[in-house]
């Protein structure tokens with residue numbers, strides 16, 4: 001038995017299972033949990049969670065009654081107690097195809113749409129399928145969304161980082177993309193509107209990305225989970241608009257726009273009017289892989305057409321207005337804090353990246369140290385930039401209750417003033 005324990009039952013350590021350990025370490029949740037563990041137990045003030053993006057717990061960010069009713073109706077209809085097809089039920093796929101087509105110069109069909117358990121599973125599916133190609137590698141943004149690194153690590157898919165440029169509105173460093181890619185590069189991932197930067201790419205920049213990808217003969221994976229969540233001067237343009245330049249795999253969900261991340265409904269869509277992905281066999285691989293994965297709950301799928309088609313514009317504009325005001329508050333308050341600078345005012349999503357100047361602070365070594373001391377002294381949770389690939393930066397979400405946001409930013413300012421180096 002003892003011998004057994006040491007061999008077959010040893011899942012940890014250097015025995016081939018390390019990739020799970022590696023994958024789980026590149027994780028926002030792990031970092032936030034570490035910060036939560038350092039909260040001061042004697043603190044009476046509320047914790048201000050600026051670390052992760054789930055506004056749905058706040059009253060100002062409640063989903064619309066149309067969406068809630070759609071779920072109730074779907075459950076009561078008793079039509080969705082069954083298993084769904086592995087690619088999703090037809091009316092729901094059709095609703096997503098119509099929803100996305102309204103922003104495209106061509107029409108998607110339901111056959112282009114695969115329903116997934118949130119956008120996260122869509123990421124998992126496409127990376128797993130790409131990993132099926134021996135020696136393949138993909139290009140990921142830095143700063144980025146670490147779930148890509150985690151999933152790539154867990155399926156042994158090589159990834160390389162290209163930079164987003166803070167001095168150019170967080171645009172993609174396209175020269176770096178060309179320099180990084182080789183004959184085994186199969187895809188570039190872009191996240192637009194951006195997490196963690198709150199940036200929104202212009203149509204011109206998206207077209208340049210498409211042309212670069214075409215030149216490199218790679219496909220574009222466009223994470224558009226924050227579609228239409230824009231509140232600056234740059235409108236949201238889906239990457240699929242350039243689908244005739246280069247094949248695009250669009251990933252999305254109702255999680256962010258409808259403020260229901262817990263409903264776990266997302267999609268993977270091939271926005272590829274020339275059918276290149278079909279010819280390449282990638283689509284066949286996606287369908288085959290979906291055959292062996294689990295599906296989003298059928299009643300959520302059943303509710304989807306009603307959610308998409310019946311939600312009123314005033315729900316969306318209310319969310320946008322709340323986010324715009326929150327982003328303004330965040331930007332203006334940060335300008336009052338000497339050791340933190342914000343290179344770009346956020347125009348979309350729910351996040352902003354800010355630069356931390358530790359040389360102005362006494363006894364604070366880096367971004368992780370800053371966040372640890374901040375949580376201990378002020379009960380404010382902020383994500384250290386290192387968790388999204390950028391040391392000595394911070395990622396803040398502004399999608400929390402407005403009064404709590406002001407409170408939290410005030411505490412960050414007090415903390416910075418208290419720790420400022422004496423002249």
Ligand SMILES: *Cc1c(COP(=O)(O)O)cnc(C)c1O
Nearest residue numbers: 118119120145195225253255261
């Ligand atoms: C939240 C998020 C996801 C995951 O979306 P779910 O629908 O909750 O799975 C994927 N990509 C980015 C950039 C995100 O911020």
